Amino acid sequence: MERVGRSLLRDAAYQRLRAAIVDGSLAPGVALRPDDLADSLGLSKAPVRDAISRLTAEGLVESKPQSYTRVTPLVEKDVADAAAVVGAMHDLALRSVTLTAGQLDRMRTAGARFAAAVRGGDLDAALDADDELHAVPVLAGGNAAAALTIERFTPLIRRAERLLWASPHGERSVRQHDELIEALTSGDTARAVAVNRVIWGHIHQGDHHGTD
Template sequence: MSTLPRVSRSLLRDAAYERIRHAIIDGSLAPGAPLRDADLAEELGLSRAPVRQALLRLAEDGLVVSKPQSYTRVAEFDADDVRDAVRLVRALHELAVREALPRLGPAQIAAMRAANERFAAAVGSGDVGAAIEADDELHDVPVRACGNRAVAATLGRYTPLLRRLEYARFSSLPAQRSVKRHNELVAALEAGDGATAARVTSTIWTDLEALLEDS
């Protein structure tokens, strides 16, 4: 008899959550699209229970709206919510780079440079998903290094709202400028210049807020 452990319900719920969330962020599930647990369960090859749990969690994240016995659908884009999220995310990333600075070594600096190279290549080829993934990887380095779990958890909660904006308006993003900003950030961290690293970090996210103001 096989001794393989059974897949837990929590893993199924998490898998459903991650896949539905990504489809909302990248626009595969458009704003206002109805979300029927039976249809999603069939598409994902899961039972309805983990899908329902995932939808409840996505509602808490602000990506899904639901009215009992009436509807469940993808949340419409709300500029005020995104603006609030940008400002919170900016402040937390500034905190992360300051707290991470004493803990960053050559390996982390190299990882950030490599992520920015992937980001630049993805921008050049117009690969939105790869660009956003590389951008996440770059900024995750100081977040992980700072060791502040509250920062990491809060960023995990609110960053998807910003990534949704970036997917929808990638052609308007100052992406080439972001490549330069990333290089400035890495250089400041390598030099141990926390003040400059925090300033550049603030500018990176302020550029995104400016895009929102112009929309």
């Protein structure tokens, strides 16, 4: 069995590299050299190589043997495909739950944090608040496969969303969150699913001016 210490280092390398790709610190097309990354992260090369392999499987890194390993470009079709899958998983969660008052309050709190972050230009806080808001029905539904699928594909979408939430279209996302919470509060599952499809549908259709 693998030693815990090594597993934790591997996870740390993966999480830090994925975060750097999503927030743009490692921009699309940037070459990834395990030696350099290991030095900058203060880790050995083994966990960094493992992290790169995981990120390649997730579509955030691309590699050609004996040629390059680099951050993937932001490809519209890849973002749209990921959004379609993630949106479907959120649909599934919304159809399977009736949220408690406490869970709805958590969504409202996250929605308020999202709105403040968008208006204040704090994209990291906006991402965190958006994750928290949408996670409430997913966690309430208890479908582990749906949750894992969302976690797997969301980073592909987040790179595009960072560009949008600095624009006036962030206000549309604020309104859509309010509409989603209102529908869930009234127990209108059909309306909640319809709003959710609008939220994710803009990306699915390749309209990068209207993502959540």
